Amino acid sequence: MERFARLVAGDPVREFSGKQGVVEEFSNRVEPHSPGLRERLWYGAGSTKSAVWAGSNGFNLLSSSVIFPDKGQEPNFALVQQSQIRAFREAAGFAGHAGARVSQGLVVIPTDSATQAQREKYQRYVDERTPRTAAPQGPRGMMFAADLIGTSDEIAEQLYAHAGFQEVDEVAFALPFSFEHEDYGQILTDMAGKLGPALGWASGEGSRPVR
Numbered sequence: 001m002e003r004f005a006r007l008v009a010g011d012p013v014r015e016f017s018g019k020q021g022v023v024e025e026f027s028n029r030v031e032p033h034s035p036g037l038r039e040r041l042w043y044g045a046g047s048t049k050s051a052v053w054a055g056s057n058g059f060n061l062l063s064s065s066v067i068f069p070d071k072g073q074e075p076n077f078a079l080v081q082q083s084q085i086r087a088f089r090e091a092a093g094f095a096g097h098a099g100a101r102v103s104q105g106l107v108v109i110p111t112d113s114a115t116q117a118q119r120e121k122y123q124r125y126v127d128e129r130t131p132r133t134a135a136p137q138g139p140r141g142m143m144f145a146a147d148l149i150g151t152s153d154e155i156a157e158q159l160y161a162h163a164g165f166q167e168v169d170e171v172a173f174a175l176p177f178s179f180e181h182e183d184y185g186q187i188l189t190d191m192a193g194k195l196g197p198a199l200g201w202a203s204g205e206g207s208r209p210v211r
Helices: 003-011 048-056 078-092 118-132 152-158 183-197
Strands: 018-020 024-026 041-043 060-063 102-112 148-150 170-174
Touching: 018 060, 024 041, 041 048, 048 060, 048 078, 060 078, 078 102, 102 118, 102 152, 102 183, 118 148, 152 183
Parallel strands: 041 060, 060 102, 102 148, 102 170
Antiparallel strands: 018 024
């Protein structure tokens, strides 16, 4: 990953560059080159160790709905996620990357404009996935975030009370799998028209919340 980042930034891949013959032209760096792409790279970290690595190496951090606690940590998803993000920011600041961004990825299902049948289907989906959030899973204690379902105001209230959400700059909402086209249309419409504004996002001001 370190070498990949250097090459994306424009470090030479080889010594040779220039034309060979009349037609062929060779570059000694990765092409096409995108200025600033190195600073826009994200790293999905699930543990304190990987979060610190990401911060130390100048990546932005994506903390998703699956994380691993440190030995002896209380099995509380939000608090574990919060501690990982704080460790990332400390490492990033120490390495001179204080401006690194942090995003939280999770599943939210706003139901503002959903039909009764959709609400029932969405609730069954969440109910089937909820048991895995009750306790750490497997030998490494894998932890899953709970899916959030409800009106946009209800979801926003839960997010603002979430210790992990309180640490991030932005969020990346994942769509549930196995739904129908009209379901995704309803969910995305509510996200853009209801949930986004409830979290401080305004159309035309970019994807980052106004906080």
